[in-house]
Amino acid sequence: MPYEVKRDFIGYGANPPDPQWPGGARLAVNFVINYEEGSEPSFALGDGMTETGLTEAHGGSQVKSGRDLAAEGMFEYGSRVGFWRLHRLFQERGLPLTIFGCALALEANPAAAAAIRAAGYDICSHGWRWVKHFELSEAEEREHIRKAVESLTRTVGRPDGWYCRYGPSVNTRRLVVEHGGFLYDSDYYGEELPFWVTVEGRPQLVVPYSLTNNDGKYAGWMGTSDQWFSYIRDAFDMLYAEGARTPKMMSVGLHMRLIGHPARAMGLQRLLDYMMQRKDVWIARRVDIAKHWQAVHPHPGKGLNE
Numbered sequence: 001m002p003y004e005v006k007r008d009f010i011g012y013g014a015n016p017p018d019p020q021w022p023g024g025a026r027l028a029v030n031f032v033i034n035y036e037e038g039s040e041p042s043f044a045l046g047d048g049m050t051e052t053g054l055t056e057a058h059g060g061s062q063v064k065s066g067r068d069l070a071a072e073g074m075f076e077y078g079s080r081v082g083f084w085r086l087h088r089l090f091q092e093r094g095l096p097l098t099i100f101g102c103a104l105a106l107e108a109n110p111a112a113a114a115a116i117r118a119a120g121y122d123i124c125s126h127g128w129r130w131v132k133h134f135e136l137s138e139a140e141e142r143e144h145i146r147k148a149v150e151s152l153t154r155t156v157g158r159p160d161g162w163y164c165r166y167g168p169s170v171n172t173r174r175l176v177v178e179h180g181g182f183l184y185d186s187d188y189y190g191e192e193l194p195f196w197v198t199v200e201g202r203p204q205l206v207v208p209y210s211l212t213n214n215d216g217k218y219a220g221w222m223g224t225s226d227q228w229f230s231y232i233r234d235a236f237d238m239l240y241a242e243g244a245r246t247p248k249m250m251s252v253g254l255h256m257r258l259i260g261h262p263a264r265a266m267g268l269q270r271l272l273d274y275m276m277q278r279k280d281v282w283i284a285r286r287v288d289i290a291k292h293w294q295a296v297h298p299h300p301g302k303g304l305n306e
């Protein structure tokens with residue numbers, strides 16, 4: 001049977017498994033930097049348009065035709081300035097990070113790629129480019145996956161996982177499994193813990209991601225770092241409390257061109273310090289969560305999606 005993405009409205013429901021996190025942690029927290037700047041749609045890459053997504057000028061191109069130099073600069077801020085501020089906040093605290101890396105973006109900044117390698121951050125492929133995979137043909141998408149892995153392996157190391165911009169295509173998971181070499185994908189928003197699916201007879205681990213616990217909320221949803229801090233802190237407090245009985249997982253997504261700005265980075269700094277004051281919190285790389293799940297909760301032989 002060819003793999004078909006099926007909907008599942010039940011999931012773990014009332015009985016989520018005990019993740020048995022290392023050290024008996026109540027909550028596993030994974031911070032992600034989406035490294036996208038330099039791979040977005042642009043005139044330089046032949047797209048005939050300038051991407052404005054998740055910039056100060058979100059909501060559409062500000063020019064009718066031709067390059068939007070303001071938006072280009074807002075993207076460049078992310079890799080020139082924002083990356084280094086976020087990197088410093090995590091390095092100063094000895095905290096791990098996961099990079100959702102767009103391959104061409106990392107090719108465009110060898111210094112950042114070197115810092116990522118030196119820090120031991122783990123890599124999840126965010127595509128060869130920051131494009132919408134559901135707009136690619138199957139052949140194009142297969143080629144994007146191949147090129148992403150080839151490039152990332154050169155710049156920052158072999159990616160352990162796969163995560164598309166915004167939404168996958170109906171083919172993505174099958175093509176990721178077909179390519180091979182990935183421990184997990186994160187193309188799902190409907191669960192809070194990792195789970196297994198079976199893709200044409202092969203087990204695939206899904207480590208779900210969140211656009212809710214995400215600095216993308218700054219793009220039109222909220223304004224100040226106080227608001228963002230209290231919003232993410234509330235998610236953390238809820239999961240931490242629930243985690244006393246059934247331990248939980250939390251992904252926090254970051255973008256260099258958004259939360260890398262000083263005012264917003266203050267909210268992140270407060271969040272990191274807040275979380276570090278709590279006991280029994282495992283702040284981990286995504287690959288470590290995936291490896292833990294594989295070891296403690298191996299594929300049961302029957303997945304959700306056969």
Ligand SMILES: [Zn+2]
Nearest residue numbers: 034036165166
């Ligand atoms: Zn992204």
